[in-house]
Amino acid sequence: MALFLFLVIVAIVLGLIGWVVHGLGYLLIIGVVVLVVDIVLGLVRLARRSRRRRIR
Numbered sequence: 001m002a003l004f005l006f007l008v009i010v011a012i013v014l015g016l017i018g019w020v021v022h023g024l025g026y027l028l029i030i031g032v033v034v035l036v037v038d039i040v041l042g043l044v045r046l047a048r049r050s051r052r053r054r055i056r
Contacts, residue, residue, distance in 0.1 A: 004042055011035035
């Protein structure tokens with residue numbers, strides 16, 4: 001959970017820096033990529049966790 005929060009914060013910071021500072025648009029793109037990867041990893045982790053709990 002801490003890794004998820006850390007990656008979200010990093011993505012937001014990179015996105016803001018890339019948006020505010022002209023000429024660093026690649027940081028905005030990197031921030032978006034980090035956010036998408038973080039969301040995908042969170043969904044995979046959630047799917048694996050829900051699969052283990054079986055209803056009896």
